Amino acid sequence: MNNHYDIIIIGAGPAGMSASCLASKYKVKILVLDVAISPGGQIFRAVETNQSSHKQKFGTNYLNGIKLVNKFRKCSIDYQSRAKVWHLSENGEVHYLKDNKTHFVKAKHILITTGAQERPFPVTGWTLNGVMTAGAAQILLKESNLGIQNAVFVGTGPLLYLIAHQYLMMDIPIKAVIDTTPLSNYFRAIPKIVGLRGNFNEIYKGIKWIGDIKKSNTFFINRISDLRILGDEEVNAIEYQKNGQWNKIECEHVLLHQGLVPEINISLSVGCRKIWNQQQACWNIDVDKWFQSSLPCISVAGDASSISGAVAAEASGKIAALNILAKLNIITAKNRDQLAIPIHKSLKTEMSIRTFLETLFNPISRFRIPNNNDTIVCRCEEVSAGEIRESVDLGSKGPNQTKSFTRCGMGPCQGRLCGLTVSEIIADQLNCSIEEVGYYRIRPPVTPITLGELSTTKPTVTRSN
Incomplete structure (x- = not known):
């Protein structure tokens, strides 16, 4: 497999698949890395298997995903399933694990479409x-x-x-x-x-x-x-x-x-800027209208940047792909703008329901910030809410200090299951905004990897003067 690409897309959900399908029309070299065994993401998981059975039981929205999956399968791309990305850098380097071996690839631009996780x-x-x-x-x-x-x-x-x-x-x-x-x-x-x-x-x-x-x-x-x-x-x-x-x-x-929150760890690990979304009560990745992040070679689309749903994710993937093509000088900025007009319009229509949904289903703080100090917050390290509050009383001002005090966030999930709760407990205890408290500092590997697997990496040797 060639290890140099124009675009590497991390995630094969609605955003990743739609971006792949659009960009592949322009004959660019694309690699799609996805942790699942088949494309579709969580929303369209196993849709190829279920398309002939349980049609009425899973619903039409789910089965509509087969059209996008079929289109994705026909794209001229390099698709790697069961591939876990454990490190990427802002210059386009990506390290991933597949079949118990690590691999290194590089691209001119990376699109992160890792989707969402449950709150x-x-x-x-x-x-x-x-x-x-x-x-x-x-x-x-x-x-x-x-x-x-x-x-x-x-x-x-x-x-x-x-x-x-x-x-x-x-x-x-x-x-x-x-x-x-x-x-x-x-x-x-x-x-x-x-x-x-x-x-x-x-x-x-x-x-x-x-x-x-x-x-x-x-x-x-x-x-x-x-x-x-x-x-x-x-x-x-x-x-x-x-x-x-x-x-x-x-x-x-x-x-x-x-509710759902964006899967932000991989974006944060590379240095993308985050912002607190008060309406969604979670961190979002800061992107512009083209889903370009704060880093020039990194874009983040779909639920990986902000919770928007499958239809909106598909549109955001297309918009991100058009912008990447323009940045790579495959198309002009004028062409990008023209092609994006109907997509932006459909995205705006789809997003009109988000304010209603986010207001109605905003979870109350009682179920986000545990009152009982015995309640476990960090499942990996078995750290309780009381221990986190005690660390604040001892002088901890943020999640990274709390991590040092309690090991909270140092387990296999790397803070995915406790990060939001820890930040909100600290902000509540200090009576300050969650923006002041911040979030964990995410470092590679963003997913567990053994020393044996790490040793299979073939280093890239360069000669300098």
Whole structure:
């Protein structure tokens, strides 16, 4: 395999695939690196396998992804699946792991389209056996057509209702759905409907999902004020508080979800500038309208920069590709601008619903910042909320100092599951903005790699004067 490319795209979700398809028309050398076994990202995971079965059960939005995947398969590109990027530099160097061996490649421009991850949900008991994210349950459903029977769905956001609805369509029994969306969010979100540009179908779809869940006689409870998961090593019940009263549901499995946040670690590791998005309550990668980052050779598109959804991600991938082609002098800036006009227009229409969704499903701080000091925040190193607060009392002013005090964020996930929570706990404890607190300093490797795997790297030897 040639190790020099015009463009390297990291991630084969909607943004990565659409960028590849557009750029490949201009005969540029493209390498796509993706950690999954097949293209599609999380939203279109295993869509090639599921296209002939369960058509009605997964939904039309999911099955529409097969068109993009088929188009991607036909592109004249170098596509590497099961490839884990563990290091990249701002000059276009990329190191990745595949088949237990490390590889080195270089490009004139890198496009990061690594998508999103689920927001941490640090409540009492969330680390017990039997608790998993709703997104993980959906992966199991899409890849293996397996469901978790009699699970309790807990949280907020469109994905929670979608997965619960998919369970019902596949006749997988649900014990209960506990909706954590506060009533105040509805009052704040309703005025935002005025700004929608023809996206009412998506709202109707969400209402239908909730309606079908309720019609199925699944126990549905909303507007709760607190919750906790019970058990010694395994889940045996979940308790929720409503109107000052605690109620218990006996269960063996709990599926948690309270929205998505960008997967920013790889972008931060190379030095891309980040900004705090108050509406999404998470960090975004700072990009311009062409999805160009603060670094000249790095672009970040799709949910990897800011949560926008699959359709918007596909549009952002195309826009980023056009800009990269212009930077490489494959097309002129004027051609780029002309070709991007309809794409920018469709993106604007698609993004019109985001303010409504982000207002309605903004998770309350109670479920982002644990009150109970015994609640585990860093799962990898088993660091509790109390230990983080204690480190602040001892003088820690930010996540990196807290990491030194407690080892929080030093485990295999490299802070992906605790980073947001740690920053918010510190900001809350110091009574300051989260921008002042900041985030972990991410260094390579951004994904675990063994010394044996590292030793397989073939160094590039250069001769200097």
